[in-house]
Amino acid sequence: MKLRVVAAVHAARLATFVSRRLLGRGGTALPGLVAERVAPGALAGLGGQLERTVLVTGTNGKTTTARILAAILAADGKAVVANREGSNLTRGMVSALVAEAGWRGRIAAAETTIGVFEADEASLPAAAAALQPAAIVFTNLFRDQLDRYGEVDTVAGFWRRAIAMVPDDCVLILNADDPSVAELATVRDLPVRWFGIDDLRSGGERGAFDARWCGACGTDFSYDHRFFGHIGHWRCRGCGRERPTPGTSALRVSDGEDGLSVEVQGLGIVETGLRGQYNAWNTLAAIAAGEVLGASAAALRKGPATIGPVFGRQESFAIGSKTLRLYLVKNPAGANQVVQLLGRTDEDDGFAFFLNDRFADGQDVSWTWDVDFELLAGRGGRVWAGGDRGADAALRLHYAGLGVEPVLPPQPAEALRTLLEAMDEGLTLHAIVTYTALLELRRELARQGLAKSTLD
Numbered sequence: 207m208k209l210r211v212v213a214a215v216h217a218a219r220l221a222t223f224v225s226r227r228l229l230g231r232g233g234t235a236l237p238g239l240v241a242e243r244v245a246p247g248a249l250a251g252l253g254g255q256l257e258r259t260v261l262v263t264g265t266n267g268k269t270t271t272a273r274i275l276a277a278i279l280a281a282d283g284k285a286v287v288a289n290r291e292g293s294n295l296t297r298g299m300v301s302a303l304v305a306e307a308g309w310r311g312r313i314a315a316a317e318t319t320i321g322v323f324e325a326d327e328a329s330l331p332a333a334a335a336a337l338q339p340a341a342i343v344f345t346n347l348f349r350d351q352l353d354r355y356g357e358v359d360t361v362a363g364f365w366r367r368a369i370a371m372v373p374d375d376c377v378l379i380l381n382a383d384d385p386s387v388a389e390l391a392t393v394r395d396l397p398v399r400w401f402g403i404d405d406l407r408s409g410g411e412r413g414a415f416d417a418r419w420c421g422a423c424g425t426d427f428s429y430d431h432r433f434f435g436h437i438g439h440w441r442c443r444g445c446g447r448e449r450p451t452p453g454t455s456a457l458r459v460s461d462g463e464d465g466l467s468v469e470v471q472g473l474g475i476v477e478t479g480l481r482g483q484y485n486a487w488n489t490l491a492a493i494a495a496g497e498v499l500g501a502s503a504a505a506l507r508k509g510p511a512t513i514g515p516v517f518g519r520q521e522s523f524a525i526g527s528k529t530l531r532l533y534l535v536k537n538p539a540g541a542n543q544v545v546q547l548l549g550r551t552d553e554d555d556g557f558a559f560f561l562n563d564r565f566a567d568g569q570d571v572s573w574t575w576d577v578d579f580e581l582l583a584g585r586g587g588r589v590w591a592g593g594d595r596g597a598d599a600a601l602r603l604h605y606a607g608l609g610v611e612p613v614l615p616p617q618p619a620e621a622l623r624t625l626l627e628a629m630d631e632g633l634t635l636h637a638i639v640t641y642t643a644l645l646e647l648r649r650e651l652a653r654q655g656l657a658k659s660t661l662d
């Protein structure tokens with residue numbers, strides 16, 4: 207162990223102590239930030255002790271996929287170290303490792319522990335170089351909010367750089383249904399494990415479509431079947447490239463009230479408490495990674511079954527006979543998936559859209575026009591709009607043909623009170639919320655004793 211890494215661990219543990227005891231915060235990225243300042247090689251020094259590491263990246267689904275994979279490995283009897291949800295820069299990974307390290311910088315039982323780290327798109331090259339992963343999972347590549355990393359090509363560039371830095375036996379776990387992800391197989395001659403959905407009962411031509419073209423010949427992809435966005439069974443008429451046949455394939459996907467049931471080829475039925483077709487890809491990605499790491503079939507089935515909704519992404523609060531469900535949305539593709547999911551809920555349930563435009567939400571709200579709220583027109587339930595940009599949200603919903611109630615007050619406490627009073631007994635209110643709106647609503651629910659806050 208390099209002395210500098212040991213010093214970094216000491217500094218980080220001190221930072222953890224200060225953060226917890228003096229500032230009353232736990233589990234932040236601060237220890238990792240401090241450790242990286244003291245020793246830029248901290249991630250390699252700590253992470254290099256682990257038996258193996260898997261990185262998970264993509265526009266949507268990386269938190270969920272990492273969580274399912276960790277559950278599969280735990281079901282297989284493995285020790286796992288993982289970064290906290292959303293702490294997906296390298297400092298978040300270092301924080302997670304520091305928490306496991308002793309004063310001499312050694313991680314207990316490291317040689318039998320697997321690292322499962324969710325990596326932000328732009329952090330992937332640094333994480334890959336430091337951790338030399340056994341596998342990298344790529345979930346999908348969507349145009350994110352306009353003011354985040356910019357173009358899809360910028361993100362694809364980060365990923366190509368990461369792939370150039372991994373060991374020769376690193377397995378790329380790729381979404382066969384996303385042609386932009388599939389193209390990563392051509393970057394370098396590495397082993398690939400494909401996952402994808404072969405159940406063609408769902409999907410259609412609707413949805414924001416961010417067209418992609420073939421990186422080899424420049425022709426627009428055409429689709430035999432499109433699930434949503436650019437995700438589907440694609441082919442290039444120019445050079446003949448087409449969607450690879452996935453080794454980890456869903457033959458049938460059923461989205462029920464209690465969660466998803468996915469029939470995986472060669473594995474049988476896998477169930478999870480997560481809902482929405484998009485979580486079928488996340489489940490498949492985690493299973494593919496589990497297969498690569500040699501997890502047993504029993505663990506591959508059991509892991510996903512232990513997973514419920516991820517904090518904030520889909521979370522229910524029972525309030526008397528009423529239920530409030532929160533769905534975090536970060537970009538049009540994710541929002542469209544939630545809208546499709548809501549299209550299958552009880553007609554009389556209410557619907558709300560909380561739109562904030564602070565830095566963490568994305569300050570440009572034009573993305574809301576790429577969301578197909580039109581799919582919700584004609585439902586019986588009442589519709590509300592709220593948040594800092596409640597008027598913009600209401601305008602968007604109005605143009606989608608929804609009859610919107612008067613805009614909710616901007617203060618979360620007031621908005622929540624108005625909603626709960628207006629909701630009918632026994633019904634559910636489905637609220638699509640942006641990131642800071644989610645934090646505010648959760649804090650208010652916790653303040654009213656309706657939910658324990660899991661925020662720092």
Ligand SMILES: [Zn+2]
Pocket residue numbers: 420421422423424425442443444445446447
């Ligand atoms: Zn082509």
